[in-house]
Amino acid sequence: MDEIRSRLRSDDLLAKITDPEDVVRKIIPKRGSIAFAGMAGTSYPKVIPRALAEYADKLGEKFDLIVYSAGTCGVDHEESLARIGIRRRYPFGASAEVTRRLVNMRSYHVTDMWLYEYSSWLRRGVFLRKLGGIDVAVIEVTGFHGDGAVLGLSVDATPALVDAAEKVVLELSIAKPYLYGLHDIYATRPGDVIGIRDVLDRVGDSVLKIPRSKLAAIVISDLEDQRGHYTAGGGLDVKVVENLIDFLSKEVSNDPNLKSEYFTLQPAAGPIASLLADKIIELDVDLRIWGEVASVRWIRHLGDKVRGLSSAVIFTLPGDEKLREYLYENINEIRRYAVLRPYEIMNNPQIISRFIHVVVQQAIEVDIYGHANISHIGGRIYGGVGGSGDHAKPSYLTIIALPSITSRGLPRIVPVTPHVDIVEHDVDVIVTDQGWTDLRGLSPIERAKAIIDRCAHPNYKDLLWKYFDEVIAKREGHQPVDLIKAYEFFQNFSKERS
Amino acid sequence: MDEIRSRLRSDDLLAKITDPEDVVRKIIPKRGSIAFAGMAGTSYPKVIPRALAEYADKLGEKFDLIVYSAGTCGVDHEESLARIGIRRRYPFGASAEVTRRLVNMRSYHVTDMWLYEYSSWLRRGVFLRKLGGIDVAVIEVTGFHGDGAVLGLSVDATPALVDAAEKVVLELSIAKPYLYGLHDIYATRPGDVIGIRDVLDRVGDSVLKIPRSKLAAIVISDLEDQRGHYTAGGGLDVKVVENLIDFLSKEVSNDPNLKSEYFTLQPAAGPIASLLADKIIELDVDLRIWGEVASVRWIRHLGDKVRGLSSAVIFTLPGDEKLREYLYENINEIRRYAVLRPYEIMNNPQIISRFIHVVVQQAIEVDIYGHANISHIGGRIYGGVGGSGDHAKPSYLTIIALPSITSRGLPRIVPVTPHVDIVEHDVDVIVTDQGWTDLRGLSPIERAKAIIDRCAHPNYKDLLWKYFDEVIAKREGHQPVDLIKAYEFFQNFSKERS
Incomplete structure (x- = not known):
């Protein structure tokens, strides 16, 4: 009492x-x-x-x-x-x-x-x-x-x-x-x-x-938070994050905007975000985190590599409880470098558009033109869109990071995604375990080639090139789409998908 | 000289x-x-x-x-x-x-x-x-x-x-x-x-x-601008604008935000925008225009119904040349109520999100969940996206206004649009010549029903309800999509479409 x-x-x-x-x-x-x-x-x-x-x-x-x-x-x-x-x-x-x-x-x-x-x-x-x-x-x-x-x-x-x-x-x-x-x-x-x-x-x-x-x-x-939505990353996620760091390293050395005090990172939620918090120290740049949510793992770098962290949430994955304990015991130190705020600030386009904001966003699948599906598997909802678009739209750079296949081996790079949450115009870079491709300035056809070539899983490249050859290469149109052939693509593994 | x-x-x-x-x-x-x-x-x-x-x-x-x-x-x-x-x-x-x-x-x-x-x-x-x-x-x-x-x-x-x-x-x-x-x-x-x-x-x-x-x-x-992209509105456009005014009138009387000094209107481009500039005086509210582009017709209301106008462009449709002459001859008066600025201000989310910004946006087609296609007819590009998403994303209210059929009688309300520029999460209201529906707060299934019921053209309602019954009503899933049946929908008039 x-x-x-x-x-x-x-x-x-x-x-x-x-x-x-x-x-x-x-x-x-x-x-x-x-x-x-x-x-x-x-x-x-x-x-x-x-x-x-x-x-x-x-x-x-x-x-x-x-x-x-x-x-x-x-x-x-x-x-x-x-x-x-x-x-x-x-x-x-x-x-x-x-x-x-x-x-x-x-x-x-x-x-x-x-x-x-x-x-x-x-x-x-x-x-x-x-x-x-x-x-x-x-x-x-x-x-x-x-x-x-x-x-x-x-x-x-x-x-x-x-x-x-x-x-x-x-x-x-x-x-x-x-x-x-x-x-x-x-x-x-x-x-x-x-x-x-x-x-x-x-x-x-x-x-x-x-x-x-x-x-x-x-x-x-007297109940502490129980295990939530997010899980620690698996094998392919590690490769995704390695490729993400590879892209970001090149970008940091080429783009002076990322050396500016206004460079902020939205590390997204999910396994890739947590792994990113481990690998980010490899980047030759100071970071400021401006995220809808942020893993408690970031606090290890506060005041050092991470000059400051602002988020609507600091979440703890299973295995990270000790870091949360550290946070609990060092509030007075940590509050010098971290602040928690509501979505109406963290996801506010007024503020995000002011930064050189780099967004890392996971997705369920992307199509070959770059549209991202964040929420649905077929017609079934899997996760909410959250503030993904709040950050992706006014950002300086939006990176969709995802494994090229699901845990059951199904493709995440597809000809047409039946649900679009973030449109191609807001997607700048795609990173998978297979590699990354920078889509900025590319035409739709160039984007399709680059995504299939650099990001698709080898098991599905032939099918994707077949779609490309039949629908895109042989037809007119700035951005050809064929719903039947897209459907046929999915039919190749419909039993696994349904 | x-x-x-x-x-x-x-x-x-x-x-x-x-x-x-x-x-x-x-x-x-x-x-x-x-x-x-x-x-x-x-x-x-x-x-x-x-x-x-x-x-x-x-x-x-x-x-x-x-x-x-x-x-x-x-x-x-x-x-x-x-x-x-x-x-x-x-x-x-x-x-x-x-x-x-x-x-x-x-x-x-x-x-x-x-x-x-x-x-x-x-x-x-x-x-x-x-x-x-x-x-x-x-x-x-x-x-x-x-x-x-x-x-x-x-x-x-x-x-x-x-x-x-x-x-x-x-x-x-x-x-x-x-x-x-x-x-x-x-x-x-x-x-x-x-x-x-x-x-x-x-x-x-x-x-x-x-x-x-x-x-x-x-x-x-010594060349004056020649006729551009936009045309004056035809028969269906007039009905669209009547329905738009009907919706806005109800909204103005119900929503105190629209009585505020921060209420701004992006009237979009195209025929509907020009017709809107004629009909807007019917609304019982003062307006402020914050638009990527604005018709010269708006200047008739400056200082009166329209308290101010800010735009990246003031454009002139064929038939409106006299209004442009009036503008040319009265710059000193008009500049008190109008200002021209670059996109980086007019389309800036920092500023737009600060307003109670109401966006009227035309589209080529919308699907039954509310995704809007601004740019493509099938795989062929027709118009650019411009700043449509710049305004639709940080807006308070985004209204997609379009005739329910094309000039050749083809449907603009479709089961699946093969190209998405503005996602369902950013579309609040749809207005056609048939009526309007306010989608805010509705689930996907409710949205589909409302869009077909209120906005689709009578010639296509049966086909849309058939799709709804076969794909949505009879199946599980938060937001079912069937690419084959969507394709079959288009097949009913594929000759006209291609």
């Missing part, structure tokens, strides 16, 4: 402590809308979702909820949500097979969205006018400082969700330490001129102000 | 006047690179391209040029370029059938690009490092003021092209009046915080500084 008292620091906050089941019974509507903060398996609500699921099971009756998520939460979170009764959900950020299955069965409606637009819609009342207000927002905090809440390791859409909600329920994490000083909380407004010119410039508050009239309850959480 | 003297205002500039053929013989390399300013058929070079073509014809030998264009020029310009010998061209901005034919025959390499990125690549040396420098930039000016050139009615990428070029050739237009005072010329740099909060805020110079060491020649041009 001393620990809790030291985190909350006031009697009226202590008086808000509520049993999770009481929160579920008294505060969360049977039919209504609920928001959950948390991203990249980090600082997502763990107590209330479980209590909701248990209550629904006990009642033998489901809720009827619109769920606003902030991003990809833990598997435990998703498994609880699968049991409660969802009508509609924004955006898609599933870490769990159960959620993918429900969404692909169309058990409820899901709209995937860019995370910058998601925050903007919350701020500008778009959801409010379309669907009504958010009844309750549930967020993890690590304590209070003055009249403001101190967040955990993810800021994501939390401030926008809290501002849009009528009531707020806090999960006070005592599994995490009190993380005061890491955050820079800012609410965007139309007409804003946001003067951030360095990744460490701060423009907001170190705490999240929550009006006491909204603060409905505090529940105590 | 008095007119020319009054425009150039100095003897050393008068001494630069050169015969066009001499420019072609002495300044433009046989093998090298050349840039032409001009956009939306406005203030594009007219004398030098013709002289180049005549010289190539006379010589019986083609040049071997990389051509950097700033956008869509006049048909005369394109017809000259078709005769000179091009190796490579950036971006695609064809107004003329001859250019489309050459590009679709792949007579030379073309890379279509977003116009903001195009300017950035010029500024940051990307083209320089990939392809070498630009030997000569040719631009239209209307005179000099102090040491700076006064541009015409298009600023487009002119400042970036001039800064990137080793030599500059001016076409001094005496067909246009001296247009001093309309322009705000600004060169973006990394780290820039550009403080524009109102469409009329000026941050740059009223003239374009050109180092005298670069200024190779001035040729005199």
Whole structure:
């Protein structure tokens, strides 16, 4: 109790402590809308979702909820949500097979969205006018400082969700330490001129102000984040990252922009991002990280190779828990070089376009002209688009990094991708385990040749050249496409794909 | 000669006047690179391209040029370029059938690009490092003021092209009046915080500084811009605009953001834009235009319904010449409400994302999930993407407005578009002659239903519902796609399409 008292620091906050089941019974509507903060398996609500699921099971009756998520939460979170009764959900950020299955069965409606637009819609009342207000927002905090809440390791859409909600329920994490000083909380407004010119410039508050009239309850959480969406990289990922470093090394020596103080890196999520954090020291350049999410591995280089890090989340992959412990124990040192901010800053085109921003983005597949599919396998959604386009569009350089084949040996370089999330005009470089190709300034035909030649897996090169010869080489048109022959390409391994 | 003297205002500039053929013989390399300013058929070079073509014809030998264009020029310009010998061209901005034919025959390499990125690549040396420098930039000016050139009615990428070029050739237009005072010329740099909060805020110079060491020649041009890419709207376009006004009226009364001083409209190019400029007075709201291009028709409402207009170009459709005359004769009045700036400002996500920016964008076709194809008919390029994505991505609201069928009666709402330029995540509303649908917050299945139901042409609804029933309703998957059945859809009218 001393620990809790030291985190909350006031009697009226202590008086808000509520049993999770009481929160579920008294505060969360049977039919209504609920928001959950948390991203990249980090600082997502763990107590209330479980209590909701248990209550629904006990009642033998489901809720009827619109769920606003902030991003990809833990598997435990998703498994609880699968049991409660969802009508509609924004955006898609599933870490769990159960959620993918429900969404692909169309058990409820899901709209995937860019995370910058998601925050903007919350701020500008778009959801409010379309669907009504958010009844309750549930967020993890690590304590209070003055009249403001101190967040955990993810800021994501939390401030926008809290501002849009009528009531707020806090999960006070005592599994995490009190993380005061890491955050820079800012609410965007139309007409804003946001003067951030360095990744460490701060423009907001170190705490999240929550009006006491909204603060409905505090529940105590001794649960640490569980394994999330991302996994450590496998064999091909290592080759991808080697090729990525090879490309970046050449670029750093040729392009003076990358020597500038405005050079920033969005290292993306996923295994490649984590491996990149290990290999990046090979580059002969100082780095500044400006990322939607960032692996805790980056903190090893803070103040040294990495001059500063700004992110909406610092996430921890299995095996990296010791680095998170190091972070927890050295907040005062690390906050000099790292800052956590909401998507509305991290994914804000106003700021990104100001930097020499280099984006590394993973994809499910790319087509031979350079369109990238981030989200779907065939018609089935696999991962959300997150803020990929928020960074890829206003960036200086967008690199799509992916293995040339899936773990089951299927091709990721394809004639036509049935789902496009990032268009060819925004893709500058493609890197696979086979090599890299710089597409800037190439015509569509040149791009197709370069991608097949440098990036495709040897097992599929013949099929891709066959498509190229039949559809492109022999026909007119600036950018020929043949849906039938693209389909036939997939038919060669349709059993494995389906 | 008095007119020319009054425009150039100095003897050393008068001494630069050169015969066009001499420019072609002495300044433009046989093998090298050349840039032409001009956009939306406005203030594009007219004398030098013709002289180049005549010289190539006379010589019986083609040049071997990389051509950097700033956008869509006049048909005369394109017809000259078709005769000179091009190796490579950036971006695609064809107004003329001859250019489309050459590009679709792949007579030379073309890379279509977003116009903001195009300017950035010029500024940051990307083209320089990939392809070498630009030997000569040719631009239209209307005179000099102090040491700076006064541009015409298009600023487009002119400042970036001039800064990137080793030599500059001016076409001094005496067909246009001296247009001093309309322009705000600004060169973006990394780290820039550009403080524009109102469409009329000026941050740059009223003239374009050109180092005298670069200024190779001035040729005199008495040619006015010829008919460009865009045409006045036909029957279906009128219905599209009526439906667009219907949607906007409802939105203006429901969404307080559109009553704010930060509400800006990008009216897009093309027939719908011009018709919109006529109908917009029906909206119960003050407007500010922030457009890549803007029709001269908007000037009728300046200071009244339209509080201000900022654009990279003011273009004139056939029939609107009297409005251009009015503009020419009332520069001092109009400059109080209108400003012309380069793409690097007009298409800058830093500024666009600050506004409540509503984008009206035409498209060749949209698919039933909302992806928009701006550029291609099948594999053949028809129009460039321009800055469509520059505005659609950071906008508050992106409206795709298009007739539900082509002039030949073929469908523009299709199951799958073989070319995606603007992804579903960036498309908020679709408007056709049949109606409009607001897609915000809808799941893919809901979007497909809404688009077919509200926007498709009656002649194609059965075929689209058939696709929906067979591919979507009966299958699992968040967003099912069937390339074969999409192909079969097109097969129903393949003869007309090909």
